[in-house]
Amino acid sequence: MLKIFNTITKKKEYFNTIFLNIVNMYVCGVTVYDHCHIGHARTFTVFDMIIRYLKHQKYKVNYVRNITDIDDKIIKRSELNKESIFDLTVRMIYSMHMDFSNLGLIKPTFEPRITHYINYIIYIIKKLLHNKNAYISSNGDVVFSVLSYRNYGNLSKQLLSKLKSNNFNHSKKLEYDFVLWKKVKLSNQPHWTSPWGPGRPGWHIECSAINHAFFGKHLDIHGGGSDLLFPHHENEKAQSNCLYNSSYGNYWIHVGSLLVNNKKMSKSLNNTIYLNSLLKKYNSEIIRFFFLCTHYRKPLLYNQNNLIQNSLGLKRLYLVLSQYISDTNPFISKFQVHNSFFCTRFYDAMNDDFNTPKAISILFELCKEINILLKAGKKNHSIKLMHQLKFLSNSIGLLKQNPIDFLRNFL
Structure with a gap:
């Protein structure tokens, strides 16, 4: 609950x-x-x-x-x-x-x-x-x-x-x-x-x-x-x-x-970063992922290096999906999973005051399991876990884009 x-x-x-x-x-x-x-x-x-x-x-x-x-x-x-x-x-x-x-x-x-x-x-x-x-x-x-x-x-x-x-x-x-x-x-x-x-x-x-x-x-x-x-x-x-x-x-x-470069953002410090400028440089999901990797109640330190380093994690999630999911699989958005090992842990994290850093760490565990299954030749099982990965990520607004398009335009 x-x-x-x-x-x-x-x-x-x-x-x-x-x-x-x-x-x-x-x-x-x-x-x-x-x-x-x-x-x-x-x-x-x-x-x-x-x-x-x-x-x-x-x-x-x-x-x-x-x-x-x-x-x-x-x-x-x-x-x-x-x-x-x-x-x-x-x-x-x-x-x-x-x-x-x-x-x-x-x-x-x-x-x-x-x-x-x-x-x-x-x-x-x-x-x-x-x-x-x-x-x-x-x-x-x-x-x-x-x-x-x-x-x-x-x-x-x-x-x-x-x-x-x-x-x-x-x-x-x-x-x-x-x-x-x-x-x-x-x-x-x-x-x-x-x-x-x-x-x-x-x-x-x-x-x-x-x-x-x-x-x-x-x-x-x-x-x-x-x-x-x-x-x-x-x-x-x-x-x-x-x-x-x-x-x-x-x-x-x-x-x-x-905080921007360890300082409170203000006009007097000339360190205001406008959203429209940021969106011209980075994919919107990269910005979202950066925010969600820190718990919402904690202060967040922004600088360009932090954002870029953080974006590599999102790229890793999309790389896993790109091995199978594309626009030719429209049923992916309708796929639902219940009571699985990863789902239960993901929901436990989110139900603990929207703990997105913990939830995202479980998404990475899911990615690791998918890669293990792929290397073992267990394609059908890995595909099911890819569906889970997208289903859970979508619940917090992540992995909403076509993987190929995202990776093609990454940064």
């Missing part, structure tokens, strides 16, 4: 869904002010792997991934580019879709844009004000009161007494209170009408609103990168728990950080 490491409890827990065989999953999406980078690629590849495996295990997955299309970064970038916010976000959304398609990611069931859900945001803020979880600050912003939620910090394990804000706004009661609705001062700033005057939503309230719109009070899995754990997910969880007076999100999954 599947066990997932839950960020809230800091331990692996057996996975039980709210509705039988249905998984409601929300993953924080991209703020579309720039092209997607390799950090985005890792996070969304991990959740793509999780979705594929859950579907492989006969779950129906309702996958919601939002698009933040209004934000201070978007406003600043549009001003810098001398283009409208609409033109910028439409262009970046198109770029994101192209990148994710080229990366081989499954499309979300729903991909709501924040600006289409302003009414939901206003509705939730009204309720938080009514419940005394929020207040109107001296500058007109609507602000969430952290002290109104006694369990603040239990997701990220932050102590309230030790929190310090980097940009304390003296219009707030406490420095770590956060904005739900930002009142605009100039008419030329992007804004929407609200009971508190013209303004725009704060970042954290957006995800609560989208979840409310699609899943109501409860969802099975809430995911994102580890960089979102605090303050974004902590704040989102606080306001949603106050809204419903109940728990919010049964399992919280966070993907580890990605």
Whole structure:
């Protein structure tokens, strides 16, 4: 049975869904002010792997991934580019879709844009004000009161007494209170009408609103990168728990950080690697394989040598398949295997918090067995194991391509 490491409890827990065989999953999406980078690629590849495996295990997955299309970064970038916010976000959304398609990611069931859900945001803020979880600050912003939620910090394990804000706004009661609705001062700033005057939503309230719109009070899995754990997910969880007076999100999954040449990726260090550039150099499965060879919760060190060395393992898998499987064997995709030695061990690894490094090591053991059988002249048995290799690999999005084509264009 599947066990997932839950960020809230800091331990692996057996996975039980709210509705039988249905998984409601929300993953924080991209703020579309720039092209997607390799950090985005890792996070969304991990959740793509999780979705594929859950579907492989006969779950129906309702996958919601939002698009933040209004934000201070978007406003600043549009001003810098001398283009409208609409033109910028439409262009970046198109770029994101192209990148994710080229990366081989499954499309979300729903991909709501924040600006289409302003009414939901206003509705939730009204309720938080009514419940005394929020207040109107001296500058007109609507602000969430952290002290109104006694369990603040239990997701990220932050102590309230030790929190310090980097940009304390003296219009707030406490420095770590956060904005739900930002009142605009100039008419030329992007804004929407609200009971508190013209303004725009704060970042954290957006995800609560989208979840409310699609899943109501409860969802099975809430995911994102580890960089979102605090303050974004902590704040989102606080306001949603106050809204419903109940728990919010049964399992919280966070993907580890990605380092470029041992450093955090940032514009200031000039080490940002854009996904569209990477996809021009490498096959999408090479990138996926590189990500999945490290457990999703661990930090991942990227450099070109690591990626190239790692790709040799994927080449080895395809070389085994190339000895038999080709486009002339269309039944391969329909072939299913059950209760075999390798399948059982593969599923045990994946059911242990999606342990893809262990699962991939079992795929290599399977390859070794295939080669032994081929050398012994046991072709029929080796072919059956090739089917198993492809069947299991497909469950996490690997070996989806024609082996001959992959090897011909390798690197």
